[in-house]
Amino acid sequence: MISFQRSIELGATGIETDVQMTRDGHLVLIHDETLQRTAGSPEWVKDLTLEQLKLKEVGAWFHEDFRGExxxxxxxxxxxxxxxxxxVNLELKNGIVQYPEIESKVIEAVRKFGLSERIIISSFNHYSLVLCKKIAPDIRTGILYMEGLYEPWNYAAGIGADALHAFKYAVTPELAAEAARHGIPYHSFTVNDSAEMKALMDAGVAGIITDYPDRLAALLAEAGG
Structure with missing residues (x-):
């Protein structure tokens, strides 16, 4: 949670995070399917209860100041x-692990907090995005992909998606302009270099996902928006 809070302090206008599910059906926010990298444990998120997961310390791997997170x-x-x-951009992490009913559970939580208008659900599993749209047509979805998607605005329209969440190298000014003409914005990831941020802004992307919101905030301030 400390990273989310700090990102807002640094000027982030949104938060992107990955959603997975515990063995007992609770939704938790973690990137990796296992705890090896962050907690030094080979266990999988899907195999632990929320109570067991909460006992894992996942801050010290990054810096000793964050021990106890x-x-x-x-x-x-x-x-x-x-x-x-x-x-809030919620990536459903259901590529390797097929979490049962994660789509409906996430949407239920979003509805509970009255945040439907400020949520984007994204995933590399595009079947999951189609299901989300069937459950909640009003909640925006974003297609995550790495490269070479032909006429992605048409693909987005075909599955009812609202945005293209493309890897930074899969975005060109021509693609961004054509997608915009079809009403589909680009949100590129993960862009940490200021020069790359500037190039993507110039290319016409609508949003940038970064680990350094302060760098992006500075560029936006320079550009007057």
Whole structure:
């Protein structure tokens, strides 16, 4: 949670995070399917209960100052979002692990906190995005992909998606302009270099996902927006 709070302090207008599910059906926010990298444990998120997961210390791997940080729940982030005018991009991490009913559970949580208008659900699993649209047509979805998607605005329209969440190298000014003409914005990831941020802004992307919101905020301030 400390990273989410700090990103807002640094000027982030939105938060992107990955959603997974515990063995007992709770939604938690963590990138990796296992705890090896962040907690030094080979266990999988899907195999632990929320109570077991909360006992894992996941801050010290990054810096000793963050020792004691725990894996947050989706509800904790949504509570934070209620206090700030931010967008929340929830990536359903259901490529390797097929979490049952994760789509409906995430949407239920979003509805509970009254944040439907400020949520974007993204995933590399595009079947999951189609299901989300069937459950909640009003909640925006974003297609995650790495490269070479032909006429992605047409593909987005075909599955009812609202945005293209493309890897930074899969965006060109021509693609961004054509997608915009079709009403489909680009949100590129993960862009940490200021020069790359500037190039993508010039290319016409609508949003940038970065680990350094202060760098992006500075560029936006220079550009007057």
């Amino acid at each position: 725990a894996i947050p729940t989706l509800e904790q982030l949504l509570e934070l979002a209620q206090k700030h005018e931010i967008i």
